[in-house]
Amino acid sequence: MGLSKLNSLYREVILDHSDHPHHKHALADSTSTITLKNPTCGDVINLDVKLDATDHIADIGFTGDGCTISQSSASMMTDAVMGKSKEEALHMAKTFSDMVMGKEHPQADLDQLEDAAILSSIMQFPARIKCATLSWWALQRALMREEDQVTKED
Amino acid sequence: MASNVTDFTQDFAILNQRVNDEPLTYLDNAATAQKPQQVIDALTHFYQHDNANVHRGVHTLAERATEQYEAARAKVQHFINAAEPAEVIFTKGATDGLNLVASTYGEAHVQAGDEIVISIMEHHSNLIPWQQLALKKHATLKYIGLTADGELDLADAAKKITDKTKIVALTHASNVLGTITPLKQVAKLAHQHGAIIVGDGAQAAPHIKVDVQDLDVDFYAFSGHKMMGPTGIGALYGKRSLLDATDPYQYGGEMIDFVNLYDSTWTELPWKFEAGTQNIAGAIGLGAAVDYLEAVGMDQVAAHEQRLVDYLLPKMLDLDYLEIYGPHDPAKHTGVIAFNIKGIHPHDVATALDMEGVAVRAGHHCAQPLMKELHQVATARASFYLYNTQADADRLLNAIQEAKEFFSHGSVEAK
Numbered sequence: 001m002g003l004s005k006l007n008s009l010y011r012e013v014i015l016d017h018s019d020h021p022h023h024k025h026a027l028a029d030s031t032s033t034i035t036l037k038n039p040t041c042g043d044v045i046n047l048d049v050k051l052d053a054t055d056h057i058a059d060i061g062f063t064g065d066g067c068t069i070s071q072s073s074a075s076m077m078t079d080a081v082m083g084k085s086k087e088e089a090l091h092m093a094k095t096f097s098d099m100v101m102g103k104e105h106p107q108a109d110l111d112q113l114e115d116a117a118i119l120s121s122i123m124q125f126p127a128r129i130k131c132a133t134l135s136w137w138a139l140q141r142a143l144m145r146e147e148d149q150v151t152k153e154d
Numbered sequence: 155m156a157s158n159v160t161d162f163t164q165d166f167a168i169l170n171q172r173v174n175d176e177p178l179t180y181l182d183n184a185a186t187a188q189k190p191q192q193v194i195d196a197l198t199h200f201y202q203h204d205n206a207n208v209h210r211g212v213h214t215l216a217e218r219a220t221e222q223y224e225a226a227r228a229k230v231q232h233f234i235n236a237a238e239p240a241e242v243i244f245t246k247g248a249t250d251g252l253n254l255v256a257s258t259y260g261e262a263h264v265q266a267g268d269e270i271v272i273s274i275m276e277h278h279s280n281l282i283p284w285q286q287l288a289l290k291k292h293a294t295l296k297y298i299g300l301t302a303d304g305e306l307d308l309a310d311a312a313k314k315i316t317d318k319t320k321i322v323a324l325t326h327a328s329n330v331l332g333t334i335t336p337l338k339q340v341a342k343l344a345h346q347h348g349a350i351i352v353g354d355g356a357q358a359a360p361h362i363k364v365d366v367q368d369l370d371v372d373f374y375a376f377s378g379h380k381m382m383g384p385t386g387i388g389a390l391y392g393k394r395s396l397l398d399a400t401d402p403y404q405y406g407g408e409m410i411d412f413v414n415l416y417d418s419t420w421t422e423l424p425w426k427f428e429a430g431t432q433n434i435a436g437a438i439g440l441g442a443a444v445d446y447l448e449a450v451g452m453d454q455v456a457a458h459e460q461r462l463v464d465y466l467l468p469k470m471l472d473l474d475y476l477e478i479y480g481p482h483d484p485a486k487h488t489g490v491i492a493f494n495i496k497g498i499h500p501h502d503v504a505t506a507l508d509m510e511g512v513a514v515r516a517g518h519h520c521a522q523p524l525m526k527e528l529h530q531v532a533t534a535r536a537s538f539y540l541y542n543t544q545a546d547a548d549r550l551l552n553a554i555q556e557a558k559e560f561f562s563h564g565s566v567e568a569k
């Protein structure tokens with residue numbers, strides 16, 4: 001088989017995102033910050049999210065080291081959720097994790113993921129699924145944490 | 155390659171398969187080794203013919219099981235040249251043995267202000283037990299550093315070990331740098347200062363002749379699964395005088411002498427440290443692995459791996475896009491070779507290699523402080539064993555070249 005199978009994973013879009021990741025920087029005025037680690041390889045992602053008064057993602061940025069898959073996934077994730085409401089973003093995170101686990105989803109949900117939908121090919125590489133989901137988990141945690149803080153302050 | 159080691163692959167059915175349509179090249183032996191048919195047969199035979207609990211029954215099967223369990227202990231004793239079988243305690247593995255020492259001997263002897271000395275290349279299993287003990291006891295944890303080419307810095311060891319040092323814990327072979335440490339010299343340093351030395355033999359016992367008396371280590375822990383034995387079994391060597399003076403690790407059946415309502419006495423070594431029903435089949439399987447390795451001879455095992463390293467390492471060093479960790483002199487390097495393709499994350503490299511049937515590890519190798527020292531988040535690691543061949547080394551080289559090409563161009567033509 002050799003490396004030709006890799007073509008389905010390392011698509012041009014994915015390599016573009018990992019070579020030139022979008023929103024790869026820390027935010028000075030984030031409302032929620034999270035650091036997550038991929039336990040298998042030790043890769044770390046720091047995610048900063050800024051929610052506006054209406055609970056929409058006004059800005060988002062990430063930093064950290066990682067493989068092609070984790071870096072491009074984070075880049076595509078930030079593109080897709082920018083400007084989305086918290087509800088929408090959480091729904092997208094759910095769609096993404098379901099997608100990489102091979103669960104069926106309405107096409108409209110997948111379309112919402114934009115470039116990130118291309119990572120459905122990760123299914124063929126089970127050892128790498130965590131690389132793809134890391135940033136989406138970070139997003140989920142960051143938004144949930146935001147919820148915790150809000151309820152505590154209430 | 156001139157080799158008097160014959161083809162071992164026939165004993166390892168698992169190696170004879172295709173992975174991703176390519177012949178499997180198993181180079182993740184530092185994580186765990188494959189098991190020869192002889193070990194698998196020993197387990198099957200035990201369960202089919204002799205299974206019973208040990209030291210508990212008067213019936214025939216109990217007698218057979220006990221006899222085989224203790225025979226396995228004697229095999230391990232000879233394998234590491236311990237003075238007597240009672241100095242060999244069966245454990246779950248290296249991690250279990252190291253934790254045993256930290257929470258019994260360490261707990262009893264380390265006090266506030268004392269020092270524990272380990273090295274920066276330790277696996278987390280020989281680091282966290284000491285770190286936590288130091289925290290709990292308000293003792294100081296000190297790290298021996300590395301020389302420029304990635305060996306243990308003996309001069310630094312001489313500085314770090316002082317009269318305040320109670321325990322020195324050192325790996326005998328690095329699971330990342332591919333070095334054998336001067337454990338014997340460090341043991342001497344430790345003893346000169348009245349400290350004890352604990353050796354982590356997880357990466358050494360499978361690959362080189364270990365003589366605990368010659369090394370003069372006080373404790374020495376290793377795992378069965380990395381030396382062709384089953385998972386869930388390992389051994390801890392301890393000097394009798396220390397084991398005798400140390401309280402048990404766990405309490406329960408098998409390890410008692412007399413149990414009264416308000417106190418108990420402990421049985422003799424080694425059973426004092428083997429509370430509850432042990433991994434009997436695992437111990438017998440480990441005995442079979444020892445038999446297998448002894449039949450080849452540990453000197454032969456080491457020589458075979460050295461020949462592979464002599465062949466492979468210079469070829470890897472010739473590839474200027476590779477970064478190799480640990481000594482570049484093959485004579486100083488074991489069959490554990492950590493590397494990175496510059497600019498490509500090791501995780502991506504390992505996936506590419508897997509598509510070529512080549513199994514390597516990518517990650518921090520449970521040695522995060524060492525990764526920091528090397529300024530790496532992670533590395534790829536190929537690790538060899540007795541059944542690996544020069545053809546495996548060539549397949550690795552070829553797969554590395556293909557991976558490099560793939561990630562430089564972003565794709566390959568379908569073959």
Ligand SMILES: Cc1ncc(COP(=O)(O)O)c(C=O)c1O
Nearest residue numbers: 247248249277279329356357377
């Ligand atoms: C140097 C070293 N020490 C300790 C261990 C822990 O061995 P185990 O997980 O079998 O307890 C390992 C295993 O990776 C190792 O390489």
